[in-house]
Amino acid sequence: MTVRGLFGLAMVGVIGAGAFWVWQRFEGQPPQIEAPQSILLGAEPQTIKIRIADEDSGLRLASVRLLDQTGSKTLLENTYPGSLSQGGAPGTRVQSLDWVLDAEQLGVPDGQATLVIDTRDWSWRDGFSGNRTERSIPVTVDTQPPSVRVVSGLTYVYRGGSGAAVYEVDPESQRDGVQVGEAFFPGYPHPAGATNRRIALFSIPVDAQPKVPVQVVAADAARNQKSVRFPARVLERVFRKSELPLSDAFIDQVAVPLAEGADLSASDPAETFQAVNETLRARNEATIQERLEGGSEQPLWTGAFQQWPGSQVMSRFAEHRTYVYRGEPISEARHYGFDLAATAHAPVTAAGAGRVILAEDLGLYGNCVIIDHGLGLASLYGHLSALDVAVGDDVVQGQPIGNSGDTGLAAGDHLHFAFIVGERYVDPLEWWDPKWVRSHIGVRLER
Ligand SMILES: [Zn+2]
Numbered sequence: 041m042t043v044r045g046l047f048g049l050a051m052v053g054v055i056g057a058g059a060f061w062v063w064q065r066f067e068g069q070p071p072q073i074e075a076p077q078s079i080l081l082g083a084e085p086q087t088i089k090i091r092i093a094d095e096d097s098g099l100r101l102a103s104v105r106l107l108d109q110t111g112s113k114t115l116l117e118n119t120y121p122g123s124l125s126q127g128g129a130p131g132t133r134v135q136s137l138d139w140v141l142d143a144e145q146l147g148v149p150d151g152q153a154t155l156v157i158d159t160r161d162w163s164w165r166d167g168f169s170g171n172r173t174e175r176s177i178p179v180t181v182d183t184q185p186p187s188v189r190v191v192s193g194l195t196y197v198y199r200g201g202s203g204a205a206v207y208e209v210d211p212e213s214q215r216d217g218v219q220v221g222e223a224f225f226p227g228y229p230h231p232a233g234a235t236n237r238r239i240a241l242f243s244i245p246v247d248a249q250p251k252v253p254v255q256v257v258a259a260d261a262a263r264n265q266k267s268v269r270f271p272a273r274v275l276e277r278v279f280r281k282s283e284l285p286l287s288d289a290f291i292d293q294v295a296v297p298l299a300e301g302a303d304l305s306a307s308d309p310a311e312t313f314q315a316v317n318e319t320l321r322a323r324n325e326a327t328i329q330e331r332l333e334g335g336s337e338q339p340l341w342t343g344a345f346q347q348w349p350g351s352q353v354m355s356r357f358a359e360h361r362t363y364v365y366r367g368e369p370i371s372e373a374r375h376y377g378f379d380l381a382a383t384a385h386a387p388v389t390a391a392g393a394g395r396v397i398l399a400e401d402l403g404l405y406g407n408c409v410i411i412d413h414g415l416g417l418a419s420l421y422g423h424l425s426a427l428d429v430a431v432g433d434d435v436v437q438g439q440p441i442g443n444s445g446d447t448g449l450a451a452g453d454h455l456h457f458a459f460i461v462g463e464r465y466v467d468p469l470e471w472w473d474p475k476w477v478r479s480h481i482g483v484r485l486e487r
Contacts, residue, residue: 064096065097065124065125065127065163065164066163066164066165067096067097067163067165067171068163068165068171069094069095069096069097069161069163069171070094070161070171070172070173071092071093071094071099071159071160071161071171071172071173072092072093072094072173073090073091073092073157073159073173073175074090074091074092074093075088075090075091075157075175075177076088076089076177077177078177078178078179078180079141079155079177079178079179079180080179080180080182080261080262081141081143081148081179081180081181081182081183081262082143082182082183082260082262082263082264083143083144083183083184083185083262083264084263084264085140085141085142085143085145086140086141086142087138087139087140087141088138088139088140088141088155089136089137089138090104090136090137090138090157091134091135091136091137092134092135092137092157092159093133093134093135094128094133094159094161094162094171095133096127096161096163097122097127097128097161097162097163097170097171098120098122098127098128098129098132098133098161098162099120099128099132099133099134099135099159099160099161099162100119100120100122100128100160100161100162100170101117101118101119101120101158101159101160101170102116102117102118102120102135102137102157102158102159103116103117103118103157103158103159104116104117104137104139104155104156104157104158105155105156105158106141106146106148106153106154106155106156106179107153107154107155107156108148108149108151108152108153108154108181109149109151109153110147110148110149113146113148115139115141115146115155116137116139118135118137120132120135122162123162124162124164124168127161127162127163128161128162137157143181143183144183148181149181150181150182150183150184151180151181152178152179152180152181153178153179153180153181154176154177154178154179155176155177155179156174156175156176156177157174157175157176157177158172158173158174159172159173159174160172160173180262182260182261182262182264183262183264184264185258185259185260185264185265185266186209186210186212186213186216186258186259186260186264186266187209187210187258187266188207188208188209188213188216188256188257188258188266188267188268189207189208189209189268190205190206190207190256190268190270190271191206191207191208191237192204192205192206192207192484193271194271194272194273195270195271195272195273195480196272196273196275197242197243197244197254197272197273197274197275198244198274198275198277198467198470199244199246199248199274199275199276199277200243200244200245200246200277200279200357200358200466200467201243201244201275201466201467201470202241202242202243202461202466202467202470202471202480202481203241203242203243203244203272203480204239204240204241204242204480204481204484204485205218205227205239205240205242205254205256205270205272205484206230206233206237206238206239206484207227207237207238207240207256207268208234208236208237208238209227209236209238209258210236210258210260211235211236212260212261213258213259213260214259214260214261215258215259216238216240216256216257216258216259217238217240217242217256217257217462218240218242218254218255218256218257218270219254219255219256219257219267220242220243220244220245220248220252220253220254220255221245221248221249221252221253222248223242223243223245223248223462223463223464224257224462224463225240225241225242225243225416225461225462225463225464226240226416226462227239227240227256228240228337228338228414228415228416229337229338230485231338231339231485232485232486232487233487239415239484239485240256240416241415241416241417241461241462241481242254242461242462243461243462243464243466244272244274245464246279246358246374246376246465247374250276251274252274253269254269254270254272254274255267255268255269255270256268256270279357279358279359279360279374280356280358280359280360281359281360281361281362282359282360282361282362283361283362283363283364283369284361284362284363284364285364285365286309286313286363286364286365286370288309290451291309291312291313291365292309294449294450294451295309295312295313295316295449296312298316298320298403298404298448298449299312299315299316299320301403302315302316302319302320302323302403304316304319304320309365310365310366310368310370313363313365313370313371314370314371316403316404316449317363317371317373317404317449318371320403320404321373321403321404323403324402324403324404324405327398327402328398328402328410328420328460329463331397331398331410332397332410332412332416332418332460332463335397335412335414335415335416335418336394336395336412336413336414336415337414337415338414338415339413339414339415339417339485340393340394340395340412340413340414340434341392341393341394341413341414341417341437342393343474343477343478343482344471344472344473344474344476344477344478345391345392345419345437345459345468345471345472345477346389346391346392346437346438346472347378347380347391347457347468347472348380348382348388348389348391348455348457349389349438350382350386351380351381351382351455352380352381352382353378353379353380354379354380354381354454355375355378355379356378356469357375357376357377357378357465357466357467357468357469358374358375358376358465358467359374359375360372360373360374360375361373361374361375376458376465377420377422377456377457377458377459377465377468378456378457378458378468379454379455379456379457380454380455380457381444381452381453381454381455382444382455384444384445384453385425385426385443385444385445385453386443386444387440387442387443388421388424388440388441388442388443388444388455389437389438389439389440389441390411390419390435390436390437390438390439390441391411391419391437391457391459391468391471391472392411392413392419392437393413393434393435393436393437394411394412394413394414394418394419394434394435395411395412395432395433395434395435396409396410396411396412396429396430396431396432396433396434396435396441397410397411397412397418397431398410398431399427399429399430399431399433400427401447402422402448403448403449404422404448404449405420405422405423405448405449405456406422406423406424406445406446406447406448406449406450407422407423407424407425407426407427407442407445407447407448408420408421408422408423408424408448409421409424409427409429409441409442410460411435411441416460416461416462417459417460417461418459418460419457419458419459419460419468420456420457420458420459420460421441421442421455421456421457422448422450422455422456422457422458423444423445423446423447423448423450423453423454423455423456424442424443424444424445424447424455425442425443425444425445425446425447425453426442426443426445427441427442428440428441428442428443429441429442459471
C-alpha cells in the first residue's frame with residue numbers, strides 16, 4: 041500500500057473513532073433512581089435510603105427537595121466529578137444517598153408533602169445538560185401519637201404474678217399493650233367494651249428490675265408512641281433457691297439421650313448437662329414463643345383454672361436451681377412452673393378451656409402440650425408419657441389431654457405445669473384461685 045493509501049486509512053479510523061466518541065457522549069440513557077414508593081414520617085427521625093446510578097455517562101448532579109405546605113426545602117445537593125469530554129470520573133457511577141429525615145428539625149407540618157429527587161448525567165443531551173430523571177415520592181407526615189386513657193384503677197401485682205389493664209386508645213393505634221421494663225404484653229379488644237376499649241393481661245416478670253415502671257403504651261403506623269403510667273403497685277417477694285445434685289446415672293440416662301437427640305456435642309458429663317440445660321432449654325423456649333404467636337384475641341376460658349386434681353405440689357414457681365455435679369455448681373436455671381405429682385401415668389387434664397397450640401416432643405419438656413386460652417394466656421404440660429390431643433383441638437376444662445410421665449429432663453413421673461401471660465411465665469397459684477381470678481381479672485373483663 042502506498043503512503044497515501046495508509047494515510048487515508050488512518051483518517052477513516054480517526055473520523056470513525058471520533059464519530060463513535062460523539063455518538064457515545066450523546067447517549068440517551070437517563071440515570072436510575074431506587075427509592076421508597078412512599079414515606080410515612082412520624083415524630084421519630086427516619087433514615088431514608090436512595091440509590092442512584094448511571095452506567096453510561098456517569099452521574100453529574102443529584103438533588104433532593106421536600107415540598108410541603110410551607111414551601112420547598114433543599115435537603116441535599118450533590119455534584120459529582122467528571123467532564124463533558126470524558127463523562128463521570130471513575131467510581132462515581134453509583135451513589136447512595138442516605139440521610140435522616142426529621143420532621144421537627146425541618147419544621148414540616150403534619151399532612152401531605154412530596155420528596156423530589158432530581159438527577160442528571162454527563163451526557164451531551166438536552167444542550168449538554170445531560171439526561172435527567174426526576175422522581176416524586178409522596179410523604180405523609182404524622183407526628184401525633186395516638187391518645188391513651190387508662191380505665192382500670194389501682195392494681196397490686198406480685199413479682200411473678202399477673203394483672204389486667206383496661207384502657208382506651210385511638211383507632212389509629214397499631215400496637216398497644218402494657219410495657220413492664222423490657223416485657224411487652226399486647227392488648228386485645230375488650231370482650232364487653234366499646235369499640236376503642238382494650239384489655240391487656242400482664243405480669244411483673246420475675247427478673248424485672250426493682251421498681252419497674254408499668255405503662256400502657258400505644259403506637260401508630262408512623263411509630264409515634266404514647267406511654268401512660270399504669271397505677272400498679274409491685275409487691276416484692278423472694279423466690280426459693282435450691283441445689284440439685286446430679287448423679288452420673290441421671291446424666292447418662294436422661295441428659296445424654298437429650299443431647300444426642302438435639303445434636304449437641306459435649307466431651308464430658310458436666311458439659312453434656314450444660315448443653316441440655318442451657319442450649320437445648322433456649323431452643324425449646326424459642327419454639328414455645330413461636331407457637332404462642334397468633335393466639336385467640338377472645339377469651340376461650342371462663343373463671344378460675346384448675347390445679348391437676350389429686351396432685352401434690354413437689355416444686356413451686358420460680359425456684360432458682362443450681363445443679364451440682366461432683367461437688368461443683370455447673371449450671372443454673374429458674375424453674376418457671378409447678379411440679380405436680382400423682383400416681384405414675386395418671387391422666388392429666390386441661391386446666392381451663394382453650395385450643396391446643398403444641399402437642400409434641402419438646403426437648404427438656406419431653407412430650408408436651410400447650411393450650412392457648414385467649415388474650416395471651418396459655419398453660420403448658422410437660423414430661424407426659426402419652427398425648428391425647430393434637431394441635432388445633434378445642435379442649436374444655438378437666439378434659440384429659442395425656443398421661444403423666446418422665447419424658448424430657450425429669451427424674452421421675454410428674455407433671456411440669458406452667459402458666460404463661462404474653463411471653464412470660466407467671467405464678468399459676470393466682471390463676472388457680474377463684475377469688476383472685478374474680479377480683480383481679482373477672483371484674484376487668486366485664487363491662
Ligand atoms: Zn418442673
